[in-house]
Amino acid sequence: MVAKAVATACKSTFFNVSASTLMSKWVGDSERLMKHLFGMAAIYSPSIIFIDEIDSMLTARSEGENEAARRVKTEFLIQLDGVGSSSGRVLVMGATNRPFDLDEAALRRMTKRIYIGLPENDARDALIKKQIASVANSLNASDFQTIARKTEGYSSADLAAVSKDAAMQPLREVPPGDILSMDKNSLRPVTKNDFLAALRGMAPSVSQATVQ
Structure with a gap:
């Protein structure tokens, strides 16, 4: 980027x-x-x-x-x-x-070297909003801030993976036999709890030892 x-x-x-x-x-x-x-x-x-x-x-x-x-x-x-x-x-x-x-x-x-660290709180907030922008969701500003705080230490790729997993949560609730015939607009919106559930199963890929 x-x-x-x-x-x-x-x-x-x-x-x-x-x-x-x-x-x-x-x-x-x-x-x-x-x-x-x-x-x-x-x-x-x-x-x-x-x-x-x-x-x-x-x-x-x-x-x-x-x-x-x-x-x-x-x-x-x-x-x-x-x-x-x-x-x-x-x-x-x-x-x-x-x-x-x-x-x-x-x-x-290659004499010029630039260290690009992990995204800070505001950057994580913006990245999550961008990742979820095309998906129906009920997240407000407070929810995004909560998710940003809980994803400290996550890389941009980690945030993208978390957002994709959270976006899949409503689909996982649909019975397998109904997936092919259902209307995508009938899916419930993504919520803060979907992100929290995704975070429970996804740890940061970059350790603090690596960053230091």
Whole structure:
């Protein structure tokens, strides 16, 4: 979301990629895809290349590492050096939950690091409202604040999962034989108790030890 916001604010072309889109079982294909990615980014500059879960591609190199993975890392670093020295305006961004697993050579080249913490109370309130906006509900401002307080330590993904589970609570009350024939408008609205029930079965995915 942050990368998309940056691309929109800068009016740049946005390339959203992951390690799986760049890796190939054929020898040499991964390096070729990497070259094409940076080449396209240069053509459509100003542009932003965003690599999600970048640690899956740029883990620290080791003795027993697969040769194909090593070549991909080397090609990425070469292309990254080219971005810095070329006249094209290309910004490379990566996201990871495991920054300490990244290769040192990659960290030296990606000098700007931004820590994005867990959402605070007001942010959780806004995220829950957004997640449940399209679902019929009877929640008021006080209910949203109560849910926000009880979800301290939850990530954005956790809040999305809790909201989806709460939205399913009214459907779970419908007899299985009536689900296919019923009108969706006949479902009762989602309530605060549905969220509390969802929270009882869903703990935060991020521990305090990890955050610290």
